[in-house]
Amino acid sequence: MINWGILGTGRIARKFAVALESSSSARLVAVGSRRKETAEDFGRKFNASNRHDDYEALINDPAVNAVYIATPHPFHAEWSIRCANAGKHQICEKPLAMNHAEAMAAIEAARKNKVYLYEGFAYRCTETAACLVDLIRNGAIGEVRRIESSYSYQQGANSARRLLEPELGGGAILDVGCYPVSLVRLLAGAARGKAFADPVDLIGVARVGSTGVDFHALALLKFENEIMAKVSTGIDGRDDSPLLVVGENGKISMGPLWHGQGKLLLQRDGKEAEEIELKRDKELFVYEIEEMARRLPENQSPLMSWADSLGNMKTLDLWRRTVGLSYPCESADSRRWPIRRDSLQPSPVHNMKYDRIAGIGKKVSRLVMGTDYCPGDAHAAVIYDVYFERGGNCFDTAEHYFNGEREKILGRWIKNRSLRKEIVILDKGGHTPFCWPDIIRANIPRSLERLQTDYIDIYMLHRDNLEVPVGEFIDVLNEFINAGRIRALGASNWTRERVDEADAYATSKGLKGFAAVSNNFSLARMVNPVWPGCLASSEPSYRRWHEETQKPLMSWSSQARGFFTDRSGPHKKLDQLMANAWYSDDNFERKRRAHVLAQEKGVLPINIALAYVLAQPFPTFALFCPQTLEEMRTSMDGLNASLSRKEIRWLNLESDDLDENCPPTS
Numbered sequence: 001m002i003n004w005g006i007l008g009t010g011r012i013a014r015k016f017a018v019a020l021e022s023s024s025s026a027r028l029v030a031v032g033s034r035r036k037e038t039a040e041d042f043g044r045k046f047n048a049s050n051r052h053d054d055y056e057a058l059i060n061d062p063a064v065n066a067v068y069i070a071t072p073h074p075f076h077a078e079w080s081i082r083c084a085n086a087g088k089h090q091i092c093e094k095p096l097a098m099n100h101a102e103a104m105a106a107i108e109a110a111r112k113n114k115v116y117l118y119e120g121f122a123y124r125c126t127e128t129a130a131c132l133v134d135l136i137r138n139g140a141i142g143e144v145r146r147i148e149s150s151y152s153y154q155q156g157a158n159s160a161r162r163l164l165e166p167e168l169g170g171g172a173i174l175d176v177g178c179y180p181v182s183l184v185r186l187l188a189g190a191a192r193g194k195a196f197a198d199p200v201d202l203i204g205v206a207r208v209g210s211t212g213v214d215f216h217a218l219a220l221l222k223f224e225n226e227i228m229a230k231v232s233t234g235i236d237g238r239d240d241s242p243l244l245v246v247g248e249n250g251k252i253s254m255g256p257l258w259h260g261q262g263k264l265l266l267q268r269d270g271k272e273a274e275e276i277e278l279k280r281d282k283e284l285f286v287y288e289i290e291e292m293a294r295r296l297p298e299n300q301s302p303l304m305s306w307a308d309s310l311g312n313m314k315t316l317d318l319w320r321r322t323v324g325l326s327y328p329c330e331s332a333d334s335r336r337w338p339i340r341r342d343s344l345q346p347s348p349v350h351n352m353k354y355d356r357i358a359g360i361g362k363k364v365s366r367l368v369m370g371t372d373y374c375p376g377d378a379h380a381a382v383i384y385d386v387y388f389e390r391g392g393n394c395f396d397t398a399e400h401y402f403n404g405e406r407e408k409i410l411g412r413w414i415k416n417r418s419l420r421k422e423i424v425i426l427d428k429g430g431h432t433p434f435c436w437p438d439i440i441r442a443n444i445p446r447s448l449e450r451l452q453t454d455y456i457d458i459y460m461l462h463r464d465n466l467e468v469p470v471g472e473f474i475d476v477l478n479e480f481i482n483a484g485r486i487r488a489l490g491a492s493n494w495t496r497e498r499v500d501e502a503d504a505y506a507t508s509k510g511l512k513g514f515a516a517v518s519n520n521f522s523l524a525r526m527v528n529p530v531w532p533g534c535l536a537s538s539e540p541s542y543r544r545w546h547e548e549t550q551k552p553l554m555s556w557s558s559q560a561r562g563f564f565t566d567r568s569g570p571h572k573k574l575d576q577l578m579a580n581a582w583y584s585d586d587n588f589e590r591k592r593r594a595h596v597l598a599q600e601k602g603v604l605p606i607n608i609a610l611a612y613v614l615a616q617p618f619p620t621f622a623l624f625c626p627q628t629l630e631e632m633r634t635s636m637d638g639l640n641a642s643l644s645r646k647e648i649r650w651l652n653l654e655s656d657d658l659d660e661n662c663p664p665t666s
Contacts, residue, residue, distance in 0.1 A: 005030035005050070005058045007079055007099045008070035009042040012093055016068050017046040019285030025293035026066075028316070032058025041328060055079060059086045066292070072162045073169030074329045080117065081340040084109035089116035089296065091288060095178045098169055100313040101382040104629045105339050105375050107306045108386070111489070116292055116299045119309040121182055125287035126260035128278040129186070129303075132245075132252070136190040140266060142148070143248030144227055145192035148244040149180035151258060152216070152234035160379030163235055164211045166327050171213030173319055177233030177301055178551065179258055182304075182312050184221060184229040187245060193367070195221050195302060198251035198311040199318075206323035207236075210465040219319045260284050310628075332377040332412040338385050344417055345389070351639045352391025355619050357552050358515045359488030364394050364424050366614055367636065368554060371397040371406040380413045380447070386629055388419070390636060396518075396554070396623050398428035398462055399447050407450035415452045425451060426518075426554065428492055432533055435465040437476040444480055460490035460518055463533050470502040471509075478511045490554070492518035496545045509663055514551075521555035521620070523612040523651055524563045524587045528580050548619040555613055558622035559635065563587065564594055564609040586653060589660075593651050597663045603641050609640030615648055 004026050006013050014032075017549045020028045030050035033039035033544035049238060052058045059067060059082055066089040071080050077097035083090045085135035096119040097103040109119035123129055153176065155163055162168035163175065167244050186251070189196035199221040206217035216234035223229065230498040232239075241256040257278075264276040280287070295301045320326065326615065328334055354363040369387045374380050386397075397406050407427065412421055427447055430440045440461070448456065459480070461473060480486040491499055491514050499514055506513035520526050520536040521543075528534075537546060537553050546553055562575075563582045570588060573579050594605040594612075601608070613622045626632035658664055 002026045002296075003029045003063055003065045003070060005032060005061060005064035005066070005088075006042075006048070006068045006070060007032045007055050007058055007083075009033045009038045010070060013042070013068070013070035014046075016070065016285050017042070017048075018273060019283040019289060020146060021046070022283050023286050023289045026289050029063050029130050030058055030061050042333075056082070059083050064088060066090060067664055073174055074098055074167070074327070077106045077339050078341055080106040081109040084113040084115050084117070085340070087113060087115060088148070089292065091118045091120050091292060093120040095119070095174050095313065095316065096309050097313060098174070098327060099309060099378050100317050101379045102309055102339055103313040105382045105386075107310065108629045109340075110299065110306075115300060116296050117306070118292060119304055120288065121304050122284045122288045123179075123258050123260050124182070124186070124303045125283070125301075126280055128257050128260050128262065128264075128280070130277065131264065131278060132187065132243075132254075132257075133190045135252060135266065136187055136245065137193060141245065141251055141268060142185070142249035143225075143245050144609075146244075147184045147187050147227065147229040148231075148242070149183045149229070150232040150239055151176040151179045151241050152232065152239045153235055154238045155235045164209070164213060166212045167329070169327060169329075170211070170305065171215070171325070172233040172235045173214050173217050173316060173325070175233075175235065177217060177231065177319070178312060178316055180233060181315050182232040182308075183243065183257075184231055185308075185312060185315065188223040188227050188229065191227060192225060195305065196308045196311060197227075199223055199229070199315060202315065202318045202322060204319045204322035206325060208323070208325065209236075214323065214325055217319065217323060219322070221315070226278045252255075260287065310623055316514070325482055330376070330378040332409075332416065335377055335381040335413070336416045339382065344385055344419075346391050347389050350389075350391035351616070351636065353639055355552070357458060357488060357619075359512065360424060360515075361487070362393070362422075362424060362457075364621065365392045367392060367610075368394040368396050368426065368621050368623045370556070370623050371395055371410050372401050373625050374406055374409050377409055377412060380409050382629065383626065383632065384410075384413050385417075386632060388417075388422075388506065390632075391566065394420055394424040394426060394621070396426045397429075397451075398431070399450075400428065400431040400462055404446070404450050407447055411451035411453065422454055424457045425453065426458050426460065426490075427451065428460045429457045430465075430520075431462040432465070435461065435463045437468060437472045440473075441476050443477070444485065448485060455484060456486050458488040458490050459486045460492045460516075462492050463496070464491070464494045464498055465497075467595050470498060471505045474502055474506050474509070474511055475632075476515065478506075481512050488512070488515040489626035490514050490516040490518055492556075493533055494519070496542050497537065497553070516552040516554055516621075517546075518554040518556060520552055520557050520622070521613060521616075522558050522560040522563075523590055523609045524582045525584065525590075526557075526581055527584045527587070530557065530581045531578065532560075543616075544617070550618050552619035552621065553616075554621040554623060556623045558605055558613045558624060560587075560610050562606075564591055564605045575653070589653060590651060593653075593660075593663070594614040596661070597643075597647065597651065600663060601641060603637060604634055606634060607638035607641045608643070610635060611641035611643050612648060612651055614639070615643040617645075 036053035094101035
């Protein structure tokens, strides 16, 4: 028996309370509202003995084991995270969050606290959904070609105010468009023998009303195996919510199925049409309540897994992006605190490592957050927050990244969080073909403006220009050193000969030389440049130079862009950039050895790859650019892995005297 609390007292909360009354595995013990009178009324009607006039009191109620989150959309992720931190299992009404970034934060909180979390698509738990999936998987209509699904209704005079207000996440796509998106992803996955599938392409259109929310929207989706789908949604007119699945040998059609019942028509070529009556024998929400009771030890349900919810949110994000729809809560100005709305501080317990770079008066985290992939402020508010909480303080950016947009996003995040004194900014400029002293002199002030800062901790030339004498670069950069606008200098993708020449010039003139180099360095050898002009410090003579000079290396693509994950393999060629840069017999042998050593140490191969970079006999900092919190978590686990000198040589195929199949003991 699970003791439930309901967070919110609106229409959907009342439906859930009714379902709890008829469930054999649950009972309602508490309700939380922002108003005492509302909590009292709800509690009396549904026999909830504990009636709280604020949400915080509900989630901290010791009598409550699980919480149903029934607030407006913009508050789903916040209270999901707070519930998880309080150790409460939960069903969160759909959509799980306002966007993919917030959904990641909610799911990571559930994972960290080992609590159950289910996004409230109740239809997924019914026999109706199971029947559809079985028909597709068993090839009832052959190869699936096309799927159509919709969910629209007419908002009435008494409709909830939130439907029309951007501040409350109003509009059709998030409110009900999430249903047909979740269904076509479910069936496209079933057609491939998987739990779900994510589209490889999407085109959307929408009619945005006077209040700034979408009244009606349509999207065309393309999946692998050339499966096409059309989804539509609206709050300005009712339809019969039809489903159509067209296959090579027939089709399946069905009316409304969101309530877990209806008539399904199966038409197969050369056979008489079959009508299947699908009914439910209990309240709709009871299905997801009882699914939770069954799956509690697993913390998630395979009927709508965490990965499935993240894929659904990413698809909704793409749909909204194609029609130019965003919400006030996603703007930079609203992101002045973490999603859970408390202070942002490094965790008192974290595994980050630090080192020093000459000229920078702060310790520098050895795992450096890249900003090349950051689709917006909402994403930064999640990824950057978690990185900082886990001890990270150094960010790598460049004017070249999306024409300065990444500098702007980073600058807004630092300003909103009031963290300039704590953060180390590694900024780069002078990318080919703009690597000329006069252009760099003009561009540095613009980068400072984008970053909203008076100084850059370490400024690096993004590329070299062999037509320019090194002294001209050093002279220009020292102008900004002397003005206090730059604290330290560096060079990215420069040869060691040019770095030596620049440092010698600086010494002779009493100027600052390069405090660090940022070239590629990873366990995998860069077979071909990732882009023209890229250099690698993993080349033997360059590596010896680092050992002799102890010049710090801030290595980009430190984990070879996922080469040490399952994304790479001799016959996996979907990622042509990865294949061109890293595929070789010796690199696959390094990957094999990383797997052997990872198994021995109880970590992931990618953790071995990161540990290799950080275990060099000269100062190293590893740049990484996780696109998800899961990527960040698995990467940062590499900080716990340690490698001996013998293990480093064995991984890099340097030890002729050691057994290639048996790593040396530490």
